[in-house]
Amino acid sequence: MQVQLETLSGLERRMSIALPLAAIDAQVNERLKRVARTAKIQGFRPGKAPAKIVEMNYGAQVREEVLGEQVQQAFYKAAAEQKLRVAGYPRFEPAQGDAESFKFAAAFEVFPEVVVGDLAGKEIEKPKTEVTDGEIDKTVDILRKQRTRFNRVEREAANGDRVIIDFKGAIDGVAFEGGSSENFPFMLGQGQMLPEFEAGIIGMKEGEIKSVEVSFPADYHGKDVAGKTAVFEIMVKNVAEAQLPEVNEEFAKQLGIADGDVAKMRAEIRKNVEREVKRRLTAQIKENVMQALIDVTPMELPKALVDLEVGRLMEQARQDLAQRGMQVKDMPLPADLFTQQAERRVALGLILSAVVEANQLEAKPEQVKALVEEFAESYEQPEDVIQWYYASQERLEGPTSMVLEDNVVEFVLAKANVVEKEVSFETLMGQNA
Incomplete structure (x- = not known):
């Protein structure tokens, strides 16, 4: 096996390898003999076809398999001998051979030399x-909020309440996509809706209907309504007051304290x-x-x-x-x-x-x-x-x-x-x- 190595750039290398055709032909012939023992070819019993017929049917495939294996083996053997650490997969290319050798080239990269710099000054x-204890108190409050109950009230809606509403929006009298919903729940004062929309609901009671004018910001995510003004007809169907659980024995049991x-x-x-x-x-x-x-x-x-x-x-x-x-x-x-x-x-x-x-x-x-x-x-x-x-x-x-x-x-x-x-x-x- 003849090997020639060249550096293309920093980590890129190119290796040219010549393999003796005689050795390849010998392997091809040996493999064809094994194939012939079980080959199923029309007109012949399994394993009884003449060598020439077997070669005609399987020769090209077997040669391709042998060449593929020989190329891989030769490359990695040569890389090991050259003490090269191959990064990734090589790209194999056929080269101009002669009557006695099969030649190919492999383009590949090698691992870089890693030199860790001075850490003392870093x-x-x-x-x-x-x-x-303050952080624990805050965590307890979060756990309480996660277990919030909502109790229906008959008073006016205020920040912190959960409301359930129906609404229909229109721009210049024309309804727009995403501008209406029924039985829509959300919390007032948490910025879930546009400020003008929420402000219009504050003070409303269950069963009350009201028209609210809302201006969409120019950078609103819905491009079709960005920068435009819509009128929403809103009906409040439910106002519920948030009730957080007390920090007591029952609450502790809910959190897994037996x-x-x-x-x-x-x-x-x-x-x-x-x-x-x-x-x-x-x-x-x-x-x-x-x-x-x-x-x-x-x-x-x-x-x-x-x-x-x-x-x-x-x-x-x-x-x-x-x-x-x-x-x-x-x-x-x-x-x-x-x-x-x-x-x-x-x-x-x-x-x-x-x-x-x-x-x-x-x-x-x-x-x-x-x-x-x-x-x-x-x-x-x-x-x-x-x-x-x-x-x-x-x-x-x-x-x-x-x-x-x-x-x-x-x-x-x-x-x-x-x-x-x-x-x-x-x-x-x-x-x-």
């Missing part, structure tokens, strides 16, 4: 948030809130560390790997849209939408692999077990969750990857200039972590 922000002890309820809520705060802080710190690694490790990325990642992200997007009930079979998804995210993922994958290998940061079994047990804490039957993870090595891949990333985060924080920053509870919980 500032990494480490957010921290304290969970106080004996209704309010103190136990607050302790359980604190535990859950602190767990969520920890999760979000960990996610934000990890994000900051990953960005720091990218900042100090510039590199050229193999286009093949980026393209593969773009493909995966596009498929994930299609599956997500399909789960939302959208028809995505023929929906075009521009690759450009996913390129930046794909590049970031590829870069982090290469960097993390290099950092882990260079500093022996592999996930230890006891670390994985501790994380799985932490996952299981939030379930009613933690033992079942732990058993589910350990029933399959594939299920442990997620926790193992998370531990590996945590090890990298800990390593980087020990090297970098860490700056702690207080983050309010509201800001942290408002982040999509």
Whole structure:
């Protein structure tokens, strides 16, 4: 086998390989003999057709199979001998051969050399948030609002009430799409409807009918009505006052505290809130560390790997849209939408692999077990969750990857200039972590 390697650009390589035809022909003949033993050819019993007839029927197919296998084997053997780390899949092209050799060329990319820059001078922000009694009170209020009851009242509607209405809208006397509804419920004062629409309902009683003029903003999402003025005929069919449950024994039982002890309820809520705060802080710190690694490790990325990642992200997007009930079979998804995210993922994958290998940061079994047990804490039957993870090595891949990333985060924080920053509870919980 003759091999010639050339560098086309940064990561691009081209390898030209010549394979002896004699060896290929020998393999083709050997495979045709095996095919002949079971070949079903019209006019002959299975395995009794002459070699020439077998070759006429199967020769081209067998030669194509042998060439495909030989090309793959020869390429990866040559790459290993040249100590090349091939990124993605090579592109094979036939080349001009001769009477004694079959020649082909393979265009491919190699992995870049990853050199992590100096982290000592890199500032990494480490957010921290304290969970106080005030945060627990706010969480209790949220839980109360989630269990709000609405009691019908005969008074005038006010902010905070839930109203059920019929309405019909018209612009210049003509009804418009989406401008009418029956038995439509919403809360006054929460910005669910346009301000003029809500203001017109405040003060109305059950059974009352009123016309309200509403001006749609110029940037309103409905282009057909944006910037126009409509008149809505509104009938109030029900006014209900919100009643929040008392924080008492019954409320505690609704939240899963068997004996209704309010103190136990607050302790359980604190535990859950602190767990969520920890999760979000960990996610934000990890994000900051990953960005720091990218900042100090510039590199050229193999286009093949980026393209593969773009493909995966596009498929994930299609599956997500399909789960939302959208028809995505023929929906075009521009690759450009996913390129930046794909590049970031590829870069982090290469960097993390290099950092882990260079500093022996592999996930230890006891670390994985501790994380799985932490996952299981939030379930009613933690033992079942732990058993589910350990029933399959594939299920442990997620926790193992998370531990590996945590090890990298800990390593980087020990090297970098860490700056702690207080983050309010509201800001942290408002982040999509």
